[in-house]
Amino acid sequence: MFMSAPAVRWRLLLFALFLMGLSPNSLWAADAGRPNVIVIMADDLGYGDVSCYGATALKTPNIDRLSKEGLRFTNGYCSASTCTPTRFSFLTGKYAFRQQGTGIAPPNATALIQPGTVTIASILKNAGYKTAVVGKWHLGLGAKPQPDWNGELKPGPLEIGFDYCFLLPTTNDRVPSVYVENHRVRNLDPADPLWVGRKNPDGQPTGVTHRSSLKMDWSHGHNHTIHNGIGRIGYFTGGHKARWRDEDLADEWVKQSVKWIEANKDGPFFLFFSSHDIHVPRMPHERFQGKTKLGFRGDAIVQLDWCVGQLLETLDRLNLTDNTLIVFCSDNGPVLDDGYQDGAVTQLGDHTPAGPFRGGKYTIYEGGTRTPFITRWPGRIKPGVSDKLVSTIDLAACMAALTDQTLARDACPDSFNVLPALLGDAQATGRDHFVEQGRGLAIRVGDWKLLQHPTKKPNRKQVNAENRQSDIELFNVVDDPAEKKNLASEHPQRAHAMQARLKAIQEAGRSRP
Ligand SMILES: [Ca+2]
DSSP states (O other): OOOOHHHHHHHHHHHHHHHTTOOHHHHHHHOTTSOEEEEEEESSOOTTSSGGGTOOSSOOHHHHHHHHHSEEESSEEOSBSSHHHHHHHHHHSSOGGGSTTOSSOOTTOOOSSOTTOOOHHHHHHHTTOEEEEEEEOOSOOSOSSOOOTTSOOOSSGGGTTOSEEEEESSOTTBSOOBOEETTEETTOOTTSOOEEESSOSSOOOBTTTTGGGOSBOBSSSOOSBEETTEEOBSEEEOOGGGBOOGGGHHHHHHHHHHHHHHHTTTSOEEEEEEOOTTSSSOOOOTTTTTSSTTTHHHHHHHHHHHHHHHHHHHHHHTTOGGGEEEEEEESSOOOSOSSBOSSTTTTOTTOOTTTTOSOOTTOSSHHHHBOOOEEEOTTTOOOEEEOOBEEGGGHHHHHHHHTTOOOOTTSSTTOOOOHHHHTTOTTOOBOSEEEEEESEEEEEETTEEEEEOOSSOOOTTSTTOOOOSSSEEEEETTTOTTOOSOOTTTOHHHHHHHHHHHHHHHHHSOOOO
16 A cells, blocks of 8 residues: 555565575564654643653653653644544544544544554554554544444454554543453453443442542542542443453553563564553552652652653663664643542642643643653664654654655645654754644644634633633744734734635645645
8 A cells, every 4th residue: 555665675575585484583683774663652741741841849760761862852742632633643644633523532432543544553564563552542442333342342453553452442531441452351251241321321329429439539520430439431330350440550551561562572563552641530559649749640640650661671671772762742731620639739839730831631722732752762863852843643654754665645644754853863854834733723833823713612611721812813932832922913914824724734634745
């Protein structure tokens, strides 16, 4: 589909080696140009939440190590300010606003990415990589009308380029609270089938009826089925042997990832480490509880940092560090009260989760999408800081470039090859423009950003609701990173031109040059 001439030559070479009795691994080992790739995507982690981006209320030594040994971006973005659309775009290289149903996926969402879609995983698999995703999925599983929780959950990651998956199927605040390994719920007892739905099927206790029994109280929503003393979004019954404990999720992601890396250490491999930290409910393992003064939100950041440390240690131990490209990023900006009373608001102190930026999760201000973004590849990347504009949506095209493949025109239509920027090459330019998705859309071109808010007034109950003055705003985000001074009326021509460009990108169906 997108095999370039060099890729064809590569396949022929592999075949020739096979005939000669040589294993591909011996060849890969000699091919320093094709590193292993690990994308570590944090959940709801803000620009200012880690110490290498300025946090002082806590320490993140392992993420700081990535920064010290790699390239720390000051204009690194995820493509949207909520989970599902960013993850959709990261995998497919396509802006989520182009596809219906890519908003925050409900518990019974079916697969949002159809088999046959070119993804970052299928690109790397096509180049001979072993591929896996471990952690949060939240992109739907199975076919319509709804996932077959007791049967095969298909299609899913294995149908779009991953060889292996070990998943939290939706989010930790949504049901069902089980693991999915490849096509099945793990440890599911057929005698205790799993049911997932929107209505309480059996009059079971809920976060409303049994609120005083909860170990973490809710603040809005999150009051349906109670599992592990925490109210959830949605109802589920059965599957008791398959249920996890929130406190153990991070340990499980690390355990499964390390096992998979060890099994695939001869490489090359691609691991998407999809942490659920620091999404709500924030219930880190007991050994991390109370480690910061910021409440469980801070403790969950420390837990995330520990996970990063475990991955780095594994690479060191297996002698894989020098030839592994790590990309550390987040799926959207920060939020404090996202439905539970976990101390995030009351114990915040002077910590600034979004760093110098306005807004956070759900918004199209910079806090929603400008997030920590670090690349490390000791054998190739010179440590430093980069102000080049790059996004998680670009990783698919970058991996195609890294493995010498040419993308078909309709594949990954909004993913730009900014690989030279990711690697810190001297002449690299990064993106010239970028569309950010939240409540509404925004386009950044150079130093300028045009925000096009939905004309419907924001719901006052929404978290991180914008206190905007008008539907169209224009900021110079270099001079005014906090987006305080709306320059739309001072620069009407620029505002109109940027609005027209945004409209053209929406209508064109693609934006890669
Ligand atoms: Ca998220």
